[in-house]
Amino acid sequence: MSPAWSPDGSEITFQREPGMMMAVDLQTREEGIVYQSGQDSFMSVRAELQTPEIGPDGRLSFTYRDGGVPTNVVRDENGKFIEVYRDACQVLWAPSGDYVTYVQKGGRQVNRIIRFDPASGESSLLLDLPGEFSHEYFPRLSANEKYLMFAASDGGQEHDLANYELFLWPLGAAPEAAARLTFNKTNDSWPDIWLIE
Secondary structure, three states: OOOEEOOOOOEEEEEEOOOEEEEEEOOOOOEEEEEEOOOOOOOOOOOEEEEEEEOHHHOEEEEEEOOOOOEEEEEOOOOOEEEEEEOEEEEEEOOOOOOEEEEEEEEEEOEEEEEEEOOOOEEEEEEOOOOOOOEEEEEEEOOOOOEEEEEEEOOOOOOOOOOOEEEEEEOOOOHHHOEEOOOOOOOOOOOOOOOOO
16 A cells, blocks of 8 residues: 655555555565564554655655554654654655655644654644645655645545545745646545656
8 A cells, every 4th residue: 555656766665564664676576674563662563554655865754553643753864763743644755855744634624734844843834725625635745846746625534535636836835826737526636746857
């Protein structure tokens, strides 16, 4: 579940079983375990990983559940785990490794996208759309960190059923500058963005 590209495009990471983060090398097709719950003191063997991804320089990001609310965590380049936020989801390293983005409850229609700096521990609002579609999910930064691709629904939460539409937003612009890319009442979700420069 939850396949994702590595930053250099050489691997795809994914979740296997509740607590295993895997990676497959696209050249050799060899699989390996990147991280497994219960293998260190950070979390128990019961912990379930959600949307695990690998960031630059071996950094990791994932949400986990261990009998309670979902918790966003990252592992930095030194192997240190840092709790980002409780009762949130979809944490993702920026390509530069300077910060992460994640989805947090709050904002106009329950969700908003937050920026968090693991080095300083500071967080700030990145985006909360105005208008009819403001339940943001599935954020994905472009490699140059100039654009944020994401989906937003008109209030529905269910990932596979709600009316999510895709948006593209220039980072740092006014929220109103987000361009709606899809106009279909069926589900549009899990977007990504690749730029040719």
